[in-house]
Amino acid sequence: MQIQSVTAGYGSAVVLTQIDLEFSAGFHVILGPNGSGKTTLFRVAAGILPPKAGQIKILGQDPLHAPLVKQQVGYLSHNLGLSPNLTVEENLLFWGKIQGIRGVRLRQSIENSIDRLHLSDILGKRVRTLSRGQLQRSALAQVLLTDPKLLFLDEPTTGLDPAAARTLRQLLRDITKDRTIIYSTHNLYEATELAQDITFLTKGRVVAQGSIEELRRQKQLAHRVGLRVKGDPTPIFASLQVNAQFDGSHWVFETSNEEETGRIVESLVSAKITVLELREMDNPLEELLLQLEEEAKK
Ligand SMILES: Nc1ncnc2c1ncn2[C@@H]1O[C@H](COP(=O)(O)OP(=O)(O)OP(=O)(O)O)[C@@H](O)[C@H]1O
DSSP: OEEEEEEEEETTEEEEEEEEEEOOSEEEEEEOOTTSSHHHHHHHHTTSSOOSEEEEEBTTBOTTTOGGGGGGEEEEOTTTTOOTTSBHHHHHHHHHHHTTOOHHHHHHHHHHHHHHTTOGGGTTSBGGGOOHHHHHHHHHHHHHTTOOSEEEEESTTTTOOHHHHHHHHHHHHHHOTTOEEEEEOSOHHHHHHHOSEEEEEETTEEEEEEOHHHHHHHTTOOEEEEEEEESOOHHHHHHHTOOOEEOSSOEEEEESSHHHHHHHHHHHHHTTOEEEEEEESSOHHHHHHHHHHHHHHO
């Protein structure tokens, strides 16, 4: 999907300014502070909110001129879009009919959704009686009913316990193939785990985009690496001019990229130092987010 020179907002207020983005099949994460415009970007990109300027292309078509293309779009919003007084199954049936699915095809789609999202135990429950995790799963089942090729998921794991969030992430990984998933979250661990690339929004503008490695290079972020070893690594660190500090369990040092880390580990192993553990000491996205927020204040 493509977002071309888009400016958008509400009434006279401009929220997004000159956004140019292109997303191919795969998993794309949008990060940004509260109010930076992530939901607004989703609403414009999904063809719900018309842009003030610029153009959206979904599978090559502008949803404002070719509204049928919106059938290829699934959008899981903050409010989840379920009717509270209907049961989960009634919601699925109702949504399927609104989307023009009927008969055997509707039954099959509902069964697929029930299977994928483990809904069989709660099918007969009224939505207003569901827990947060059950709500999220039901809403996602509804979104997936039409088998959309383009999925917008606005903070889908918010409010889920760690096990439920992990289950949902696993499911999303399973369905990514052949789909474009655009995903917003405030959870940096989740972003690191899932993202093929990351787009940072600040004050309605794209301030950085790329894979984590690309962003690290662009913003010259150092890797802070911790090594737990058996043996004395200090002679090797000295010969490689690595300034490593022992923090009580790990030798911690900065490297500029993964290749350099690899060379240090190889040297240690060649010198018969056993490497018990290698870990990244900081989440690079956290560093990046803080750096971008600082830059935005200037
Ligand atoms: N329906 C609306 N009418 C007017 N202004 C709105 C509307 N929805 C959002 N805004 C404003 O647009 C700006 C961006 O909001 P948006 O919800 O897109 O941000 P966000 O990055 O998704 O935030 P969060 O991380 O808190 O969910 C905010 O200043 C918000 O007040």
